[in-house]
Amino acid sequence: MDVTLGVGQSSESEMVYRLGLQWDFQRSWWETSTGRLTGYWDTAYSYWQGDQTSSNHSLSLSPVFVYEFAGERFRPYIEAGIGVAAFADTEIEDRDLGSSFQFEDRLGLGVRFGADQDLGLRVIHYSNAGLKNPNDGVEVYSLYYRMGF
Incomplete structure (x- = not known):
């Protein structure tokens, strides 16, 4: 299990604080000398600190796929997920x-x-995909730190 702490700002200028727990898939695909595809489950609590309106809270669950490039001391990666x-x-x-x-x-x-x-940057978009109107959606741009236990 890993723990992630994140801090960022929403597209509405709110500060967003995120505390997450992750569990690796325990699998990798397409392992080559360049890197490998792997992933993890991410569950998180986010606190949205409002400027104009009251604060908000959210809980989330997402499978996240990660392409990790090969390296000894530093291993860069990209990630994508939908939850x-x-x-x-x-x-x-x-x-x-x-x-x-x-x-x-x-x-x-x-x-x-x-x-x-891990140390990284992330953008997260929230939307109800048009299941209910209105569907204004919101983005969060954040810096995060992840540590394994």
Whole structure:
């Protein structure tokens, strides 16, 4: 199990703080001298600190695929995933998410170093995919640190 701490800003200028737990897939595919494809399950709690409106909270669960490039001390990687999230409130500043249920799409890049540590950047988009109107959606741009236990 790994723990991730993240801090970022939403497209609505809210500060977003994220605490996550990850479990590796325990599998890899397409292993070559260049790298390998692997992944993990990510579950997280996020606190959205509002400027204009009250704060919000969300819980999420996502499978995330990671392409890790080969390296000895530093192993750069890219990641992508699509999962689900539940928000306590459907409003984030001026945006109306339309429902508490949201899809969580993510893209990220980072570097692994030391014994099971990561540092990276990530963008996450939340949207209900048009299942309910309105569907304003929101993005989060964040820096994160991940440590294995």
